[in-house]
Amino acid sequence: MTKVVAHPDVDLCPGEVLHVKVFRFDPSRDAEPRYESYQVPYTPAMRVLDVLEHLNEELEADIAYRWYCSVKKCGTCAMLVNGQPKLACWEPAERTMTIEPLRNLPVIRDLVTDRAPYEELLRRLDPELRRDEPYPGFPEPLADRDMGDMNKLIGCIECLCCYSACPVVALGDTTFAGPAPLVQLARFALDPRDGRDLGGLSLTDGQVFQCVSCYACEAACPAHIPVVSGAIEKLKARLYHEATGDPGVRHAEVFLELIRSRGRIDAPTLVMRSRGLSKATFSGMETGLRMVLRGKTKPLRSLFWTPAPGTEEISKLMDVVQKRNARREEA
Amino acid sequence: MIRYAYFPGCSAKGSCSELDHSIQKVAAAFGIEIVELKDAGCTGAREFRASDPELHLAMNARILALAERQGLDLMVV
Numbered sequence: 158m159t160k161v162v163a164h165p166d167v168d169l170c171p172g173e174v175l176h177v178k179v180f181r182f183d184p185s186r187d188a189e190p191r192y193e194s195y196q197v198p199y200t201p202a203m204r205v206l207d208v209l210e211h212l213n214e215e216l217e218a219d220i221a222y223r224w225y226c227s228v229k230k231c232g233t234c235a236m237l238v239n240g241q242p243k244l245a246c247w248e249p250a251e252r253t254m255t256i257e258p259l260r261n262l263p264v265i266r267d268l269v270t271d272r273a274p275y276e277e278l279l280r281r282l283d284p285e286l287r288r289d290e291p292y293p294g295f296p297e298p299l300a301d302r303d304m305g306d307m308n309k310l311i312g313c314i315e316c317l318c319c320y321s322a323c324p325v326v327a328l329g330d331t332t333f334a335g336p337a338p339l340v341q342l343a344r345f346a347l348d349p350r351d352g353r354d355l356g357g358l359s360l361t362d363g364q365v366f367q368c369v370s371c372y373a374c375e376a377a378c379p380a381h382i383p384v385v386s387g388a389i390e391k392l393k394a395r396l397y398h399e400a401t402g403d404p405g406v407r408h409a410e411v412f413l414e415l416i417r418s419r420g421r422i423d424a425p426t427l428v429m430r431s432r433g434l435s436k437a438t439f440s441g442m443e444t445g446l447r448m449v450l451r452g453k454t455k456p457l458r459s460l461f462w463t464p465a466p467g468t469e470e471i472s473k474l475m476d477v478v479q480k481r482n483a484r485r486e487e488a
Numbered sequence: 489m490i491r492y493a494y495f496p497g498c499s500a501k502g503s504c505s506e507l508d509h510s511i512q513k514v515a516a517a518f519g520i521e522i523v524e525l526k527d528a529g530c531t532g533a534r535e536f537r538a539s540d541p542e543l544h545l546a547m548n549a550r551i552l553a554l555a556e557r558q559g560l561d562l563m564v565v
Contacts, residue, residue, distance in 0.1 A: 370534035390538040397539050412535040420529040422498040453503045465501075467527030474550060478543045 173199045175250055177208055179220055180257040183266050190264075192255070193218070199250065205238055206245040208254070209268075221267040229379060232316030235259055236268045242318035242377045259321035261335075275317060278334050281362045284341035289352025299350075307347035309387045312380045313340050319374035319384055325367055333367035336374035336384045343388035346395070356399050359392040366393065366405025407431040417475055420468030424448075425459045492563040493555035494522035498530050511563075522563065525554045 175197045182190035197211050212218040224234035227246040234245040237257040262270035319336035320326060326335040342363055346355035359365045374384040400406050408431035415422055432438040448454045500507040515522045528551045536544040555562035
């Protein structure tokens with residue numbers, strides 16, 4: 158169902174001048190990107206896509222941008238509008254706008270980004286239904302209940318707004334696959350018909366535990382896909398059972414143990430105990446030391462800890478819920 | 489004076505104590521009295537949410553109940 162939301166600039170009048178700044182960059186000719194400013198007369202129900210069309214058709218601005226369907230289906234017209242990833246075809250024009258290419262992807266020209274990093278990840282994650290049982294024929298007996306969360310992921314239009322919004326992908330030096338590729342992987346990992354061990358793939362090639370659950374991807378998604386709660390957390394939940402011993406799984410286990418015994422999380426203890434004496438622990442030493450120097454962690458408090466007030470009650474509550482869960486699993 | 493129950497969370501009490509310090513100052517500047525829920529503990533964050541959604545709900549229902557017991561609306565930092 159489409160939600161109609163009043164826009165802050167619906168009071169724009171036809172003919173009113175919009176002030177638009179557009180990112181311009183042609184790597185084959187320009188040493189540096191630049192911004193060009195334009196003025197565009199507002200027309201009723203004008204979208205960002207209409208603004209760009211006006212710039213090229215009426216002002217011969219020669220801005221490179223990608224679009225195809227113009228009705229929120231093809232996912233090709235994603236760009237930053239005033240710093241937020243948006244679909245140009247679905248975003249109302251505003252009085253003042255800065256239009257830029259998506260973040261976290263190389264720029265080909267102006268607003269056109271190179272989708273190759275995403276497509277390379279897709280090749281590795283192989284999001285395609287591979288059955289271990291023969292196709293039973295049409296119509297396939299499929300209950301909505303069996304499809305579960307996978308149903309919520311089908312609507313992904315691969316516009317990469319989420320990929321552009323992800324702060325972990327923005328770090329650049331990570332092996333994290335990022336939100337959009339993990340949604341594609343989860344579509345088949347959560348599909349009861351798929352016979353592969355896609356949970357393992359979400360760990361090795363997806364590096365799903367690098368997600369920090371900040372929900373920037375869900376906030377940016379124009380198709381309202383539950384990227385974290387419906388895809389990434391479901392992949393993690395599967396790994397908790399299947400990949401015991403992995404530092405990401407260990408992290409969740411230590412987290413639980415710490416809450417049970419101390420009532421609160423102690424970051425240094427959590428990191429040390431989940432990573433153990435590994436390369437990752439030593440490579441994180443510098444960050445740890447900086448945190449100590451800035452007073453963000455207190456090593457003595459980590460060593461000589463006392464349970465936080467309320468710990469006993471928390472621990473009891475955890476016992477009650479976990480016992481109930483265990484009984485249900487047995488039944 | 490407006491009174492709010494205040495739930496600081498693990499970060500505000502640990503690696504990000506500037507959150508705790510600033511909320512005390514901001515609340516004072518706005519004339520809001522904050523009553524810290526000292527027994528509240530942890531929400532379980534993303535870890536519990538992924539591994540045990542029911543436990544996650546129970547932990548957070550408890551925190552809301554602590555605020556309710558005092559008859560106060562809750563402010564989370």
